[in-house]
Amino acid sequence: MTREVTVIPERSGTAFRLPQGAALTVIDPKGEQVADLLAYNAHDIDEVISSGRTLDYAETIRLTTGHTLYSNRSRPMLRIVADSVGCHDFLLTPCSIDTFLHFYPDLPPHRGCFGNLAEALAPYGVGPDQIPVAFNCFMNVPVDGDSGKLKVLPPTSKAGDSIVLRAEMDLVIGLTACSAPDSNGGSFKPIHYRIDPA
Amino acid sequence: MTREVTVIPERSGTAFRLPQGAALTVIDPKGEQVADLLAYNAHDIDEVISSGRTLDYAETIRLTTGHTLYSNRSRPMLRIVADSVGCHDFLLTPCSIDTFLHFYPDLPPHRGCFGNLAEALAPYGVGPDQIPVAFNCFMNVPVDGDSGKLKVLPPTSKAGDSIVLRAEMDLVIGLTACSAPDSNGGSFKPIHYRIDPA
Numbered sequence: 001m002t003r004e005v006t007v008i009p010e011r012s013g014t015a016f017r018l019p020q021g022a023a024l025t026v027i028d029p030k031g032e033q034v035a036d037l038l039a040y041n042a043h044d045i046d047e048v049i050s051s052g053r054t055l056d057y058a059e060t061i062r063l064t065t066g067h068t069l070y071s072n073r074s075r076p077m078l079r080i081v082a083d084s085v086g087c088h089d090f091l092l093t094p095c096s097i098d099t100f101l102h103f104y105p106d107l108p109p110h111r112g113c114f115g116n117l118a119e120a121l122a123p124y125g126v127g128p129d130q131i132p133v134a135f136n137c138f139m140n141v142p143v144d145g146d147s148g149k150l151k152v153l154p155p156t157s158k159a160g161d162s163i164v165l166r167a168e169m170d171l172v173i174g175l176t177a178c179s180a181p182d183s184n185g186g187s188f189k190p191i192h193y194r195i196d197p198a
Numbered sequence: 199m200t201r202e203v204t205v206i207p208e209r210s211g212t213a214f215r216l217p218q219g220a221a222l223t224v225i226d227p228k229g230e231q232v233a234d235l236l237a238y239n240a241h242d243i244d245e246v247i248s249s250g251r252t253l254d255y256a257e258t259i260r261l262t263t264g265h266t267l268y269s270n271r272s273r274p275m276l277r278i279v280a281d282s283v284g285c286h287d288f289l290l291t292p293c294s295i296d297t298f299l300h301f302y303p304d305l306p307p308h309r310g311c312f313g314n315l316a317e318a319l320a321p322y323g324v325g326p327d328q329i330p331v332a333f334n335c336f337m338n339v340p341v342d343g344d345s346g347k348l349k350v351l352p353p354t355s356k357a358g359d360s361i362v363l364r365a366e367m368d369l370v371i372g373l374t375a376c377s378a379p380d381s382n383g384g385s386f387k388p389i390h391y392r393i394d395p396a
Contacts, residue, residue, distance in 0.1 A: 052249070052291030052331035055348065057300060061289070062346030072327055074296035091259070091289070093250030098272035102255060129270055132330065133250035145343035148260030150253065 010188040013116030013176035021198025031159040032185035034178035036134040042170040051133040082164035089139035095180035154185030208386040211314030211374035219396025229357040230383035232376035234332040240368040249331040280362040287337035293378040311374040352383030
């Protein structure tokens with residue numbers, strides 16, 4: 001049975017519940033498009049996805065199939081069970097109006113993934129200050145091992161590529177089609193997602 | 199005039215106010231000892247130091263003299279004005295009892311920097327869930343640019359090395375002498391700090 005795909009229009013975001021055991025498939029339908037992903041414990045939104053815990057336990061910044069995304073309480077939130085790309089970012093916070101003013105002073109500013117996530121997550125009781133570093137699906141941020149310098153390059157994802165994450169607890173998920181030019185190869189495209197129950 | 203130095207005993211932590219314009223000098227008195235540093239807006243502790251904002255604006259994971267540490271609201275919190283080491287970490291969360299159970303199952307577990315910071319910051323209204331990725335002074339976490347793998351190696355700091363950070367707003371600071379064996383070259387030493395007013 002093929003489950004329904006939901007479309008996140010370009011430069012927008014959404015939020016939804018993902019029950020324990022369900023699988024979330026995030027799809028890049030056109031290629032080179034980032035999707036910022038946040039996760040909160042559905043029963044206690046003070047428990048939130050943590051880049052610092054996850055990178056510490058994984059001992060790598062390149063997370064892919066088999067890796068677990070941990071909460072700030074060191075508990076598994078999501079497990080990556082499939083990944084056709086293998087290049088995602090877990091270093092940077094969602095783009096925001098401040099990001100636009102900093103990096104794109106000549107473009108009309110946009111509220112970015114941060115603004116989109118804040119609006120989408122508000123009905124779940126999540127305030128803007130509770131938005132941490134996101135797991136940025138398909139985002140390509142290489143780090144130079146010698147200098148430490150990082151770059152934001154176009155994603156390596158092709159049309160139809162996807163990553164599948166299984167919920168290890170009942171979650172509230174925030175998910176975007178990213179709004180920042182450099183992160184998405186200079187153009188803005190939708191993101192698709194699908195939920196398969198446990 | 200030489201200002202007083204305060205000692206943070208091994209495997210412990212503290213918290214204190216740092217007014218805008220004041221300079222905090224964090225000193226490694228014996229060498230190879232990490233100090234986890236957190237910062238909160240003293241007037242609104244929901245504004246907190248953000249690795250993701252900072253790394254994004256700095257475009258490097260190697261922060262040193264001249265770099266600014268930003269809050270989750272994209273505002274400057276601390277500016278690094280001197281640094282005799284040039285090797286610090288801003289990827290990993292403070293070590294905790296869960297870290298000890300994960301990495302050191304054969305050692306007696308310790309509440310770690312996380313527990314020490316939680317206790318020290320509680321009088322300022324900061325709860326344990328509000329402890330994000332810390333700026334880990336002197337922590338040596340090289341990243342392999344090709345594989346993405348990270349390692350926790352002994353600090354490169356020698357006895358008497360220091361980093362100086364100037365407060366860009368009124369802050370509450372949390373600061374530790376780190377408790378994790380691998381981060382500190384296998385032994386636990388104190389950290390010293392000094393505050394010079396604006």
